Structures are given as C-alpha cells and as structure tokens.
Amino acid sequence: MHHATGRECRFWWAGLALLTPLSALAEPSLDELLREVERLKERVEQLERERVRPVPAQELNLGLSISGTERAVEAPVEAKPTAPEVHVGGALRFNFVHRDFVEASDGKRGESGLDVFRLNVEGAIDNILVSAEYRFYSYMHTLHHGWIGYQFDDNSQLQFGVHRVPFGLQPYPAHNAWFGVPYYTGLGDDYDMGIKYQREDGPWQWQLAFYKNEELNDSTSAERYSFDLVRSGDQQNEETNQFNGRGAFTFGLGTGCETETGASLQAGELYNHITGRRGDHWAAAAHLDSRCGRWHVQLSGIRYNYSPANPEGMNNDTVQVGAFAGTYDVASRADVLVANLAYNVPSPWKHIDSITCYNDYSQLFKDDAHSRDSRINTLGCAVGMGPIFTYVDYILANNMAYFAEGSMAQGGDNEWHSRFNVNLGFYW
Amino acid sequence: MKRYRSRLLLLLCMLGAHSAHAQQELNVVSWDGAYVKSQILGFIRPYEEHANIRVNVLQYTGGIDEIRRQVRAWNVQWDVVDLELFDAIRACNEGLLEHIDPKTLPDAPDGTTAQDDFIPVSLMPCGVGNVVGSTVVSYRQDKFKEPPGRLEDFFDLKKYPGRRGLRRSPQGNLEWALIADGVATEDVYKVLSTEEGLDRAFRVLNRIKPYIEWWRTGEEAVRLLETNAVAMSSAYSGRLDDAVQRGEPLAIVWDHQVWFYDVWAIPKNGRRTEQAMDFVRYATTTQSLAAQARYIPYGPVRQSSMALLEPELRERLPTSRKNLRTAIELNAGWWSENLDRIAPRFERWADRPVMVPRKLPR
Numbered sequence: 150m151h152h153a154t155g156r157e158c159r160f161w162w163a164g165l166a167l168l169t170p171l172s173a174l175a176e177p178s179l180d181e182l183l184r185e186v187e188r189l190k191e192r193v194e195q196l197e198r199e200r201v202r203p204v205p206a207q208e209l210n211l212g213l214s215i216s217g218t219e220r221a222v223e224a225p226v227e228a229k230p231t232a233p234e235v236h237v238g239g240a241l242r243f244n245f246v247h248r249d250f251v252e253a254s255d256g257k258r259g260e261s262g263l264d265v266f267r268l269n270v271e272g273a274i275d276n277i278l279v280s281a282e283y284r285f286y287s288y289m290h291t292l293h294h295g296w297i298g299y300q301f302d303d304n305s306q307l308q309f310g311v312h313r314v315p316f317g318l319q320p321y322p323a324h325n326a327w328f329g330v331p332y333y334t335g336l337g338d339d340y341d342m343g344i345k346y347q348r349e350d351g352p353w354q355w356q357l358a359f360y361k362n363e364e365l366n367d368s369t370s371a372e373r374y375s376f377d378l379v380r381s382g383d384q385q386n387e388e389t390n391q392f393n394g395r396g397a398f399t400f401g402l403g404t405g406c407e408t409e410t411g412a413s414l415q416a417g418e419l420y421n422h423i424t425g426r427r428g429d430h431w432a433a434a435a436h437l438d439s440r441c442g443r444w445h446v447q448l449s450g451i452r453y454n455y456s457p458a459n460p461e462g463m464n465n466d467t468v469q470v471g472a473f474a475g476t477y478d479v480a481s482r483a484d485v486l487v488a489n490l491a492y493n494v495p496s497p498w499k500h501i502d503s504i505t506c507y508n509d510y511s512q513l514f515k516d517d518a519h520s521r522d523s524r525i526n527t528l529g530c531a532v533g534m535g536p537i538f539t540y541v542d543y544i545l546a547n548n549m550a551y552f553a554e555g556s557m558a559q560g561g562d563n564e565w566h567s568r569f570n571v572n573l574g575f576y577w
Numbered sequence: 578m579k580r581y582r583s584r585l586l587l588l589l590c591m592l593g594a595h596s597a598h599a600q601q602e603l604n605v606v607s608w609d610g611a612y613v614k615s616q617i618l619g620f621i622r623p624y625e626e627h628a629n630i631r632v633n634v635l636q637y638t639g640g641i642d643e644i645r646r647q648v649r650a651w652n653v654q655w656d657v658v659d660l661e662l663f664d665a666i667r668a669c670n671e672g673l674l675e676h677i678d679p680k681t682l683p684d685a686p687d688g689t690t691a692q693d694d695f696i697p698v699s700l701m702p703c704g705v706g707n708v709v710g711s712t713v714v715s716y717r718q719d720k721f722k723e724p725p726g727r728l729e730d731f732f733d734l735k736k737y738p739g740r741r742g743l744r745r746s747p748q749g750n751l752e753w754a755l756i757a758d759g760v761a762t763e764d765v766y767k768v769l770s771t772e773e774g775l776d777r778a779f780r781v782l783n784r785i786k787p788y789i790e791w792w793r794t795g796e797e798a799v800r801l802l803e804t805n806a807v808a809m810s811s812a813y814s815g816r817l818d819d820a821v822q823r824g825e826p827l828a829i830v831w832d833h834q835v836w837f838y839d840v841w842a843i844p845k846n847g848r849r850t851e852q853a854m855d856f857v858r859y860a861t862t863t864q865s866l867a868a869q870a871r872y873i874p875y876g877p878v879r880q881s882s883m884a885l886l887e888p889e890l891r892e893r894l895p896t897s898r899k900n901l902r903t904a905i906e907l908n909a910g911w912w913s914e915n916l917d918r919i920a921p922r923f924e925r926w927a928d929r930p931v932m933v934p935r936k937l938p939r
Contacts, residue, residue, distance in 0.1 A: 240938065320936050403806075404740060405787030405932070442787050445933035491933045495783060499925070505933055531937050538938045576938050 235272025235279065240265070242574030250553040250566040263287050264572055276300045278308075289372040289474045292364065294340045305348030311364040314339040315347070315356035315395040316413045317434040317487075318449050322511075324491045325527040326540035326572040329511035331487060333550055333557060334479050335376040335470055336415075336432055336451055340364050341391065352402045354409075358393040360417070371471030378455075379471035380422060384478075386457040386468060388430070391417025397436075406441040419457045419468075426458035436487075443493040445507075451485035466517055467558040477550045478558035480515040487511045494530075503533035513557055520559045523548040540572040602631040603852055607659040609636045610796035611819035611873050616659075616860075619869030624859045630852070638793050639746075641668045644844050648673045653847040657856055660704065662838040662909035663748070663916065669703035670913070675843040675850060676702050683862050685881035694863070696838075699878040704840030705861050708869065709876035711814040711837070711895030711904075712749045714830040715798075720808045728833040728903075731809055732757045732785055739808025742801040745791040747923040748912055749811065749835040752905055754781035756833050762903065766911050775919070779926055787931040802827055814895050815873040831900045837907040838878065870894070 242264040248254040267284045278298035284291055296310030313320065322337040323329045331337030343360030362368070363377035368387035371379050378386050397411030412435050419428040432453035439446045455468045467478040491507035506529070513523040529542035546552040548561040552568070555561050605621065607613045613634060621632050635655065637643065641664050647653045660668065668674050679700050682691035692700065699706025714731045718724065721737055730737050731753070743750055752765050758781045760768050768774035790807050792798045798812040799820050814834065820827050841860060843853045859865060866877035867885040876896035877883055883891065891897055895904070 321939070324933070324937065326939070440932045440935075443931055443933070493931060493933045496929060499922075502925075502929055503934070505937065507933075574938065 234274065235270060238269040238271065238577055240267050240269075240574050240576045242266075242572055245571040245573070247569040248566070249568075250564075259569075264574070267293065273300065278306070280312075284374060286473070291373050293374045294364075303348070305346065308345045308347070309343075311340050311342050312345055314341055314360065314391075314415070315345065315358055315393050316415050316432065317395075317451060318436050318438055318447050319395075322447065322449060322487050322489075323509045323527070324445075324489060324505065324507035324531065325509050325529050325542045325544075326531075327525075327527055327542055327544050327568070327570060329487060329489075329509055329525050329527070330485050330513045330523065330549075330557075331449070331451060331511065333376060333470075334453065334483075334485065334513065335378070336434070336453060336485065339375045339377070341375075341377070341388070342366060343391070345393075352399045354395075354397045354399070354411070356393070356395040360388075360391040360393070362387065362389050371476050372474050373472050376470045376472045378419065378468055379476055381469065381471075381476060383459075383463060384469035385422040386419045386428065386455075386459070387422070389418050389420050389427075391415065406439075408437065408439040408441070410437050411435070419455065421458040421460075423460050424458050428456045428458035430455045443495075445489075445491040445493070447487060447489040449485075449487040451487075453483060453485070455481040457481070478556065479550075480513065480517060480520060480558055482516040484514040485511065486514065501532060501534050504530055505532075506530040515559075517559060521548050521561050521563060523550075523555065523557045523561070525549050536575050536577055538574050538576055540570070542568075542570045542572070544568040544570060601629070601852070602633060603656050603849060603856055604633045604635055604654055605657045605659075605856065606635045606637055606655045608638075609794045610799070611816050612795060612813070612875075615815070615869045615872035615875075618872050620860050620862075620865035623865075623868075624856060627859065628852075628855065632856070640664065641671075641673065644668055644673050645671065648845050651846045653844050655844055656847055656849045656853040658842050658844060659707065659839055660842050661748075662698075662701070662704070662706075662840055663907070663912035665701060665704040665840045665842050666909055666913035667916070668842065669701065673845055674703035675845055675847075675854075677705055677843070677854070677857065679705075681854070681858065683858055685863050685879065687881065689881060691861075691879075694879045694881050696878045696880070699838050699840065701840065704842040705857055706838050706840050706878035707861060707866065708839050708873075709836055709878060709894075709896050710839055711875070711900075712744070712811050712835045712907075713814045713817070713895075714809060714832070715802060715812045715817050715827050716809040716830065717802055717805065718826040718828050724828065725809065725830055726832065728753060728830070729757045730830070731811075732781065734785060734788060737809065740788045740790055740806065741785050742790045742792055742798055742807040742810025742812070744798070744811055745793055745927060747919050748907060748916075750782065751775070751778040751919070751923075752835060752907075753811075753833065754778040756905070757781060762833070762905050765905065766908050769911075770915075775922075779922075782926075783931075791927065799825075799827075815875045818874045818893060831895075832903050834895055834900065834904045835907050836895050836901075836904055837909065 243261060244264045245259060245261045247259040254260050265284050265286055267282055270279060270281045272279055276299055278300055281295035282293035284293045292311060294311050294313065296308045296312040298306055298308040300306055316336060317331060322331040328337065341360040341363050343358055345356060345358035347356040365373055368380045378388050380387060393415045395411060395413040397409050400408045414433050416431040419430055421428060432451060434449055434451040436449040457465060457468060459465055466481050468481050469476050469478050489507060489509040491505055494504040494506055496502065496504050509527045511525055515522060525544065525546040527542050527544045529540060532539045545565050545567050546555060547565045549555040550557050552566040553562060553564065607616055613636060617634060621634065625632050639661055644655065644658060647655060679692050682705060684690050685694040695706060714728060716725055720739060725737055731741065751769055755765050755768055755778050756762060758777060769778065790801055792801060795813045795816045798810050799816050801807045802810050803820065803825050814829060817827055817829055841857045843850060847853060863879050863881040866879050866882035870877050870886055874890060874893040876894045
C-alpha cells in the first residue's frame with residue numbers, strides 16, 4: 150500500500166514538472182492557476198489520506214478508536230454483509246427407565262431406549278422471526294412447534310403458526326422431564342395453530358391469542374407432541390375457534406427475588422363430526438411463580454370444562470385426548486392444583502455447571518364424586534454439564550395415565566405406581 | 578505570470594512537505610470513558626502537536642491476550658498499551674514487552690532523576706507507571722436513608738437491599754469478600770493463597786450472587802448506577818468523580834478502596850518502537866501526569882507531579898491521607914502469579930446460575 154502510493158506521488162510530481170512548461174506556453178490566467186492549485190491540493194490530500202490509512206479497519210477495530218484530535222476516522226469501515234441470524238440446533242436424548250408396574254421392566258431391572266431426536270431452527274432476519282422444532286421418536290415424528298413472527302419496535306411480538314398456548318404457568322408448569330397433570334389434560338405446554346400477540350410493559354405481561362384448531366389440523370391423528378382432543382370411535386370432538394388471554398404482573402422485577410402472579414382464560418368451541426354441532430369448552434387459571442434466590446416456587450389452580458355436542462345418549466362426562474401416538478380419556482369437568490418447589494444447588498464440582506433439585510406435585514380433582522382423583526409427584530434433580538443435560542426423576546403416580554390402569558377420566562385404580570426415569574440428552 | 582508560477586511551485590512544495598510529515602501515526606491503546614478523555618486532553622493532544630504525529634487511541638478492556646497474539650504473529654498494531662500492573666508483569670515475564678530503561682525517562686523540573694521521582698513500584702522493567710487508580714464502592718444517594726459507610730455494607734442485603742454491580746474479574750472482588758468476612762487487610766493474600774481461603778471468598782460472594790450485575794468497562798459501572806440498574810456498585814473512583822461533576826447523585830465509600838497502578842508498556846516486534854518510546858517519555862513527564870490528574874482525580878506516580886496539584890484536588894485523590902486509611906493495595910505480583918489459576922474458576926462460578934433457570938432444556 151505504502152509503496153504503491155509512493156509511486157503514485159512520484160508520478161504526480163513528474164506530471165507537475167511537465168505541466169509547468171506547457172502552462173507557460175499557454176499563459177493561463179490567474180483564475181485558472183488558482184483552480185489548478187485547488188485541484189492539485191485536493192489530489193494531494195486524497196493521496197495523503199490513502200497513505201495514512203493504516204491496516205484494514207476490521208483488524209484494527211477502529212469502531213472502538215478515537216483520534217486524539219477527534220478527527221473522523223478516515224479509513225472506510227466496510228459494512229459486513231449481514232449474516233442471517235438463523236441458528237440450527239437440536240438434541241438427542243435417551244431414557245433409562247424402571248417401572249414397577251410393568252413386569253418385564255421390573256424383571257429386567259429396567260429398560261432404556263431413544264427418547265427423542267429433535268432439530269430446531271431459531272432466528273430473526275431484521276424484524277421477522279422464525280422458530281421451529283421437529284421431533285423424531287421411535288414410534289412417530291411430528292412438528293413440535295413452528296411459527297413465523299414479527300418483532301415490533303416496542304419489543305412486542307406477533308406469532309403466526311403453531312406456537313405455545315398462553316395459559317397458566319409459562320413456559321412449563323413443572324421442572325421435571327415427565328411433567329404433571331396440566332400437561333396431560335392439554336392445559337400445559339400445549340401447542341395449537343393460530344395467531345398470538347404478546348407484549349411486556351415493565352412488570353406487566355400480556356398475551357392474546359386466537360387458535361383456529363389444534364396443531365396438525367388433523368384431529369384423527371394422535372401423533373403429536375401436545376395433548377388435544379382427538380377423534381376415534383365414538384369420540385368425534387375436535388377443538389376449534391379458541392381464544393386465549395393471559396396477564397401477569399411481576400413483583401421485584403430485575404431483583405434477585407421475582408414473583409409473578411397472573412391469570413389466564415381460555416374459551417373455544419368443540420366441533421362434533423357426528424352431530425355436526427358445536428359444543429364449547431373453557432378453562433381459567435391463576436398462578437404464582439416466584440424465583441427468590443436459589444428457590445423457585447410454582448403454584449397454580451386451574452378450572453376447566455368441556456361441553457361437547459355429542460350424540461344423544463353418549464356420556465358427556467369424559468372427553469378423549471391424545472398425543473404420542475396414543476389416546477386416553479379425561480374428566481370433562483375438573484379442577485387442577487399444581488404445587489412445585491425447586492432449589493438450585495451450588496455445584497461443588499468443576500465439571501458440573503448446574504444442579505436443580507425439585508419436587509413437583511399436581512392433582513386432578515374430578516367433579517364426578519364417584520371418580521377417584523389423579524395425582525402425580527416427581528422428586529428429582531436436573532444436572533447440567535456442558536452440552537449434556539440429565540434429569541433424574543423418581544415419579545410416584547396414582548390413577549394417572551401411563552401408570553398401570555390409572556385413569557384421568559373415571560374409575561381407575563387406587564394404587565401408587567413408580568417410575569424411575571433418567572433422561573440424558575446432548576443439546577446443541 | 579512568472580511570479581504566479583513560482584508561487585504555485587512554492588505552494589506545491591509546502592503541500593509535499595506537509596504530506597511527508599502527516600504519514601506518521603501511533604496506535605495507543607487505553608481504557609474508556611473519563612479515563613481516556615483525561616489522557617487525550619492531558620497529554621495526547623499536546624503530544625500530537627509536539628511531535629506532529631497522529632495518535633489513534635484504541636480502547637480495550639484489559640488483559641494480555643491480544644498483545645500475545647500480535648507479538649507472536651509479528652503483526653503488532655498496538656504501539657503503546659496502558660496495562661494494569663499485574664498484566665504488565667505477566668506480559669513482561671512472557672517476553673511480550675520491550676524493556677524500558679528508566680534512565681531514559683525525563684527528569685523532574687528540579688533535576689530530580691526519574692528513578693528518584695517515580696513511586697518505586699511504578700517503575701518496572703517493561704513499564705512506566707502513569708497513575709494510581711482505585712476501585713471503590715459507590716452508591717446512589719437517593720437509595721438509602723442511612724448511607725453506607727463501610728465495605729461490609731456492600732454485602733449486607735438486609736440493611737442495604739438492591740442489586741450490586743461488580744467488575745467481571747476476580748481481582749478486587751475476592752479481596753473485598755474476605756475483608757467483609759472479617760479477614761484482616763494484611764492477611765488477605767495469605768488467606769487467598771489457600772484453597773480454603775479461596776472457597777471462603779467465593780462463599781461470601783455467593784451471598785450476593787443473585788443480585789450481581791457484571792460490568793466489564795469503567796463506563797458500564799457508572800452507567801449501571803446512573804440508570805438505577807443497581808443500588809451499589811464497585812467502580813473506578815475517577816469515573817465517579819466525573820459522574821458527580823455531571824450532577825449524578827452518586828457517592829463514594831472509600832472504606833477499603835483497592836488501589837492499583839496502571840503502566841505504559843510497548844509490545845515487542847513493533848514497527849514504531851522508537852516513536853512509542855518517545856510517546857511514553859512525553860506521557861510520563863511531570864507536566865503530563867499533573868495535567869491528566871486535573872481531568873480525572875487519579876494519583877500521579879511522580880512526586881513532582883503531585884507537587885503541582887492544587888490542595889483541593891489532592892484531597893480528592895485515592896492517595897490522599899483520609900482516603901488511604903483502610904485502603905488495600907492490589908497485589909500485582911500475587912495476581913500475576915495466580916490469575917491463570919483463579920480466573921477460570923471465577924468465570925465458571927460467574928457463569929453458573931444462582932436462580933432456578935426459567936427454562937430447563939426439554
């Protein structure tokens with residue numbers, strides 16, 4: 150660079166030497182000479198600028214530099230091409246399980262297998278957002294969520310597609326990997342197809358949403374991640390035209406002790422494919438979510454009601470839900486209680502980044518006086534170690550789906566069953 | 578017309594001469610905010626005029642990684658660097674810095690040699706001291722009815738609730754933690770040298786960890802206080818003085834201030850070493866150091882510079898008698914030997930969440 154500009158300078162001086170006798174012949178006017186001087190001054194300054202340009206701007210990080218005489222940085226800082234800020238991630242998880250209510254599991258002293266392989270896309274280009282996750286299980290594969298969004302200047306957000314329903318404790322009503330009653334009744338970590346607007350005003354959070362239907366637009370399929378009403382046999386109801394509203398206020402926002410309290414409402418229709426009529430459903434929740442130092446408390450009370458437009462004579466006291474390629478019935482009208490407690494244990498080990506221990510309890514209080522309630526309690530710890538994250542859970546359940554003859558609808562069994570579950574995953 | 582031609586040639590010759598001089602420049606690396614402003618106004622601008630040179634001032638946040646990278650690659654763009662003393666010792670031991678002979682430094686105006694004029698510790702084989710800086714506790718005056726007055730108050734969340742700002746580095750923080758836990762000032766480094774002592778310091782920091790906001794530059798510390806993001810913060814005393822002059826409701830707790838030296842150093846393998854040396858000589862004259870202190874109240878490391886300062890200004894320096902009563906000197910020698918051992922542990926500790934994460938991986 151220096152040699153090149155040096156050569157260029159010498160060329161200019163030589164040119165000037167030639168210029169002088171020529172101008173003498175032409176006898177230029179004073180104005181012409183002054184203009185010539187001005188032009189040459191500009192050219193010399195231009196060459197000077199090129200000569201004093203140091204190393205490439207990016208290397209010197211001149212964005213952080215200031216000239217002692219506060220002159221403008223003369224080296225042009227070329228704008229880097231904007232790289233799309235869309236990232237691909239994922240996880241691979243395995244389960245190690247012992248179920249005391251499955252003879253083979255007990256006899257083999259446990260079992261293990263693939264839990265899930267998932268791929269994620271998250272990102273934003275300008276103000277347009279995208280988020281998607283696809284999951285592969287050994288028995289099904291499905292879209293977990295997928296939406297396109299817009300980030301407004303006031304940081305509020307609009308999401309369109311399959312996204313999390315804003316209801317109750319967010320993002321999850323549990324700490325453990327197995328979750329609890331809200332999830333298995335479709336009222337926790339639920340994803341549907343629709344549009345959602347969310348905003349934060351200081352300590353206030355607001356979310357409003359409308360869902361046209363469940364996430365797959367195929368209510369006959371139970372190959373889905375989150376629980377919804379699904380159709381099979383006599384049960385031919387599906388969720389549609391659902392409205393959600395959620396508001397929350399955080400006390401002590403930005404401090405080491407934040408307590409969020411909030412309320413949620415959900416109301417929608419249930420279309421029955423046999424009768425062609427629309428029933429309705431609604432749910433309401435109040436929650437408290439407090440992170441104080443190393444402690445975390447979650448409390449929630451939920452009331453829900455499904456009123457399907459079934460054919461005459463059919464039992465309206467239960468509805469059928471499905472996910473993970475299976476279905477079961479739940480009570481049509483019930484209350485749900487959630488009480489979770491967690492503590493973040495300081496890790497004494499160099500390679501263990503985090504240890505969160507918890508006890509999550511939830512219960513389904515069915516309206517039908519003759520039905521046994523359903524309960525689930527999970528005691529466990531989640532351990533983070535670089536990209537490896539492991540849940541070690543001891544689950545005790547009474548009359549819960551997936552536990553022996555447990556039923557979240559009517560009847561069921563009165564036994565407590567256990568599942569020891571180690572879920573080990575690599576996340577990237 | 579001949580007259581015009583001769584004028585034109587004269588003008589072009591002058592322009593040519595000017596262009597030849599303007600080629601020279603120097604990259605000086607320093608810190609941010611009011612500190613670098615004090616250097617620019619105190620002696621960098623005058624040096625540009627004095628040496629007819631352009632000085633590019635680059636900002637950084639400390640450490641020697643970049644110097645190591647440049648020196649080892651023989652691609653040195655940082656001609657002069659303002660280093661914390663412990664970093665200068667480390668870089669010197671690694672052979673990354675030019676040796677500077679103190680005999681080449683200018684004498685004081687009264688003829689006192691530089692070696693006698695400088696505070697002894699501030700002259701080291703690879704660096705020349707410029708200021709005595711200080712890290713102090715600061716707080717917003719509108720936050721507390723009873724203002725904090727002791728270092729222990731920084732760790733007392735019951736009496737003085739609110740978030741705390743701390744520099745994201747172990748230096749100073751571990752010393753404060755031990756002192757707040759009852760360790761005598763003179764025993765701090767003895768205790769920190771043991772694993773139990775280190776554990777003890779982290780245990781004390783654990784008490785306030787959920788409330789900590791980390792900062793990396795001196796400007797960030799002041800901004801945390803100015804914007805009410807924290808009720809108390811560690812901060813460099815000179816930056817606070819600047820903020821107070823601007824009318825910010827901030828106050829200083831001088832109790833157990835941690836004072837330290839900054840030094841000028843010249844990375845090896847540079848192309849402008851002689852010019853860099855000339856800059857260091859200029860920047861550390863009696864007048865330059867005194868001029869800087871007038872823009873930021875840090876103690877100059879030359880006794881002759883101190884003598885030039887007004888009594889009122891001397892009282893505001895970290896080195897004034899009343900501010901030094903319980904002060905602790907950052908042990909640069911100790912940190913130069915222990916930083917590589919402690920810094921990774923500190924980073925791990927700082928990274929680990931205190932609160933239960935809002936979202937565990939699913």
